[in-house]
Amino acid sequence: MARQYRSDAMASIHETMEALQEVGAIDKQTMREFDDACLTPVEPLSPEAIRALREREHLSQPVFARYLNVSKNLVSDWERGVKRPGGPALRLLTVIEKKGIQAIA
Amino acid sequence: MARQYRSDAMASIHETMEALQEVGAIDKQTMREFDDACLTPVEPLSPEAIRALREREHLSQPVFARYLNVSKNLVSDWERGVKRPGGPALRLLTVIEKKGIQAIA
DNA sequence: TGCTATATCACACTAAGTATTATATCACTG
DNA sequence: CAGTGATATAATACTTAGTGTGATATAGCA
Numbered sequence: 373m374a375r376q377y378r379s380d381a382m383a384s385i386h387e388t389m390e391a392l393q394e395v396g397a398i399d400k401q402t403m404r405e406f407d408d409a410c411l412t413p414v415e416p417l418s419p420e421a422i423r424a425l426r427e428r429e430h431l432s433q434p435v436f437a438r439y440l441n442v443s444k445n446l447v448s449d450w451e452r453g454v455k456r457p458g459g460p461a462l463r464l465l466t467v468i469e470k471k472g473i474q475a476i477a
Numbered sequence: 478m479a480r481q482y483r484s485d486a487m488a489s490i491h492e493t494m495e496a497l498q499e500v501g502a503i504d505k506q507t508m509r510e511f512d513d514a515c516l517t518p519v520e521p522l523s524p525e526a527i528r529a530l531r532e533r534e535h536l537s538q539p540v541f542a543r544y545l546n547v548s549k550n551l552v553s554d555w556e557r558g559v560k561r562p563g564g565p566a567l568r569l570l571t572v573i574e575k576k577g578i579q580a581i582a
Numbered sequence: 583t584g585c586t587a588t589a590t591c592a593c594a595c596t597a598a599g600t601a602t603t604a605t606a607t608c609a610c611t612g
Numbered sequence: 613c614a615g616t617g618a619t620a621t622a623a624t625a626c627t628t629a630g631t632g633t634g635a636t637a638t639a640g641c642a
Contacts, residue, residue, distance in 0.1 A: 449599090454595090458597080458629090462564035463546035464568060554629090554630090559591090563629055564600085565602095597631100599628085600625100600626080602623105606621085607621105610616085
């Protein structure tokens with residue numbers, strides 16, 4: 373329950389804020405700062421953390437790779453520490469970590 | 478309601494399948510094929526489509542960039558057709574297109 | 583009048599991500 | 613037991629996505 377709370381709350385708050393902004397009740401500046409505060413920070417993931425994440429979802433490397441829309445070799449490289457997931461890839465992994473694979477399926 | 482149906486159904490079906498597999502009712506092979514069938518395909522996005530997507534969410538380039546965990550210049554490049562979003566970035570954009578920005582917030 | 587945010591643009595750089603190929607292991611099956 | 617297929621690791625070479633810096637132009641707001 374605690375895991376779901378943050379994102380659900382954020383979703384409804386965001387909708388409310390958007391409505392207020394469209395109606396002119398709050399200015400763009402406030403909306404901008406709100407959006408900034410909304411962001412879930414991304415922290416680097418260790419190779420072990422990536423493997424643990426994939427195995428938590430009961431997925432093989434090839435299937436996991438297709439979920440992320442990357443090549444299967446890249447997942448292998450991530451898990452062996454040969455390469456590090458970058459900007460958008462790191463965001464995807466963070467989303468899966470927080471909300472599960474169904475969030476992006 | 479139609480927009481939510483597919484992913485919600487997929488989520489619960491996936492949970493059921495996982496439970497069946499853990500209990501040994503279905504084999505890994507079947508699970509693999511099921512996972513494959515689950516994937517939402519990613520189609521390339523035109524520069525205009527990316528811009529339309531961002532504006533639909535009422536986000537500036539810098540804020541949109543922070544949601545995706547990319548630099549603000551890259552979003553500008555995407556929207557002007559200078560660069561094309563690749564593997565993981567394309568998956569992120571597709572998720573936002575189908576489920577909204579709150580899906581990854 | 584300035585201040586701030588937005589957006590376009592140029593440029594050089596790093597490394598993420600791709601494709602191909604090969605190998606070893608394990609599970610399933612005829 | 614041999615054979616097939618999926619998984620995972622591995623090496624290599626290549627392409628380009630993505631970064632960072634800095635400059636410019638514009639529009640809205642105090």
